[in-house]
Amino acid sequence: MNSVIVWMILGMAIVTYIPRMLPFIVFKGKELPPxxxxxxxxxxxxxxxxxxxxSILLIQEGNLLFGVVGTVAAFGIAFMGANVILVVxxxxxxxxxxxxxxx
Numbered sequence: 170m171n172s173v174i175v176w177m178i179l180g181m182a183i184v185t186y187i188p189r190m191l192p193f194i195v196f197k198g199k200e201l202p203p204x205x206x207x208x209x210x211x212x213x214x215x216x217x218x219x220x221x222x223x224s225i226l227l228i229q230e231g232n233l234l235f236g237v238v239g240t241v242a243a244f245g246i247a248f249m250g251a252n253v254i255l256v257v258x259x260x261x262x263x264x265x266x267x268x269x270x271x272x
Contacts, residue, residue: 243259
């Protein structure tokens with residue numbers, strides 16, 4: 170049983186390592202076109218947005234406004250120039266106050 174787990178962990182490590190290392194090997198010493206560089210720079214933000222947006226709508230079942238209030242608070246705090254930690258803490262604080270006011 171233990172050897173099966175070890176082989177599974179090794180297999181998962183290899184499967185994870187290959188797609189991360191392959192671009193370094195393929196593109197070593199080459200420069201990507203500026204358009205492709207621009208697209209690849211925006212991928213993390215697009216993925217983050219795709220992961221977060223459904224959670225905004227489904228954070229509290231039956232109360233869509235809860236997610237909207239948290240989102241507006243986070244955007245407002247971020248727009249003022251706060252770092253990520255302060256944005257998260259601020260949004261949590263606003264939602265905590267919102268929850269207390271609803272009860």
